[in-house]
Amino acid sequence: MHLPYKIAGGTISFRHRSRWRGVGLRGQIPVEAGKQQEPRNRYPAHGRGGESGEVASVLEASEETMALRVVGALRDDIVTMALKPGDVISESDIAGRYGVSRQPVREAFIRLAQQGLLLIRPKRATVVKKISPEGVRQSRFIRESIEVEIIRRVASHPGEAKAVLGDLIAEQEAASNAGDSRRFHTLDELFHRTLARLAGVEYAWQLIDDHKMQLDRVRYLTLGVSSSQVAIGEHKAIAAAVADGDVAGAEAAMRGHLARAEVLLTQTIDDHPDYFE
Numbered sequence: 001m002h003l004p005y006k007i008a009g010g011t012i013s014f015r016h017r018s019r020w021r022g023v024g025l026r027g028q029i030p031v032e033a034g035k036q037q038e039p040r041n042r043y044p045a046h047g048r049g050g051e052s053g054e055v056a057s058v059l060e061a062s063e064e065t066m067a068l069r070v071v072g073a074l075r076d077d078i079v080t081m082a083l084k085p086g087d088v089i090s091e092s093d094i095a096g097r098y099g100v101s102r103q104p105v106r107e108a109f110i111r112l113a114q115q116g117l118l119l120i121r122p123k124r125a126t127v128v129k130k131i132s133p134e135g136v137r138q139s140r141f142i143r144e145s146i147e148v149e150i151i152r153r154v155a156s157h158p159g160e161a162k163a164v165l166g167d168l169i170a171e172q173e174a175a176s177n178a179g180d181s182r183r184f185h186t187l188d189e190l191f192h193r194t195l196a197r198l199a200g201v202e203y204a205w206q207l208i209d210d211h212k213m214q215l216d217r218v219r220y221l222t223l224g225v226s227s228s229q230v231a232i233g234e235h236k237a238i239a240a241a242v243a244d245g246d247v248a249g250a251e252a253a254m255r256g257h258l259a260r261a262e263v264l265l266t267q268t269i270d271d272h273p274d275y276f277e
Contacts, residue, residue, distance in 0.1 A: 066100055070108035073098075078117050078128055079216045080182070085130040085275040089118075115213055130277045133265060135214035140261045142211045146204050147192065147258065148251055153199040155242045155250035161198050165239040168194060169232060176228040184228045185220060191235055215261060221272060222264045230260070 074094075077083040091109065095102045109126055112118040116135055119127045154161055168191050175184040196205035234257040241249035269276055 067104035067107040067111075070094070070098065070100065070104050071111050074108060074112060075115075075117065075213065078112070079213060080185075080220055081217070083128050085128055085217075087128045088125045089128065090125055115210070117213055131217050131268075131275055132214055132277050133269065136218055136261065136265050139212045139215035140258060143208050143215070144255065144258045146208055147195070148254055150195050150199045150201060150204060151238065151242070151250045151254045152247050153201070154195055155245060155247040158242050158245055159198070162239070162243040164194060164198065165191070165235075165242065169235050169239060172228070172232050172235065176232060181220075181223040181228070185223060188228075188231060218261070218264050218268050221268050221275075227264075231257075234260070 074083070083089070091102045091105045094105045094108075098105070109118055109120055113120045113126075116132065117129055119129045121127065168187060172184060172187045172191070175187055192208075193202075193205045196202050196208075234253065237253040238250060238257060241253050
């Protein structure tokens with residue numbers, strides 16, 4: 001199964017094995033033609049081989065970009081359960097399979113550990129962390145606190161919201177009817193991110209996105225036609241209240257929509273107890 005990641009200048013394509021041993025990933029992250037990405041600590045402050053400090057800075061920026069690409073790819077694999085809770089991964093395996101040095105992989109591991117997705121054990125293998133029920137609840141709290149204010153702003157000044165949200169919901173229905181859970185998940189995210197844009201607070205969505213990984217793992221486990229149809233119905237209720245300029249109604253619809261996370265959490269713990277702490 002290939003999961004493509006679009007990036008500037010190329011595509012990352014990963015092949016997932018039917019059963020995970022170690023990381024169980026294959027893929028290449030493109031680097032400059034004919035060159036292997038070098039570890040940052042090989043370069044002196046004045047640059048590599050007499051290069052200027054400016055060139056060295058560019059090389060370091062390139063490694064930072066590479067680390068972000070690894071972060072994005074691994075985070076997606078964890079959220080979508082390509083890497084399951086408890087799976088073992090290693091820096092060397094990831095570096096070899098992606099065709100990068102261990103430095104950006106090490107940085108990616110640290111960032112994902114800070115986000116609660118990986119457990120780094122010194123001198124032992126790194127493990128995909130199990131899902132924290134308390135982490136899911138806190139993710140929901142953060143999300144609801146911000147999104148309720150977002151929807152109040154949008155409903156107060158609907159503007160283009162009716163047309164924009166209507167188009168997104170139509171795309172969600174098409175994805176649900178086609179049984180395309182991955183696309184539906186993407187469109188679901190886009191619906192909420194668009195609300196933040198319409199409210200003029202796109203950065204608020206970034207804050208939500210940085211804290212909702214545990215919640216996303218539960219959501220992805222429960223994605224299916226019936227679940228997506230429920231979400232679409234809730235999105236329609238939110239959009240209708242916004243179109244009517246009904247601030248209280250939009251707020252109530254959003255709270256109800258986000259409250260379903262508790263139901264999904266209980267269901268997922270029952271279905272996949274081994275995935276939880």
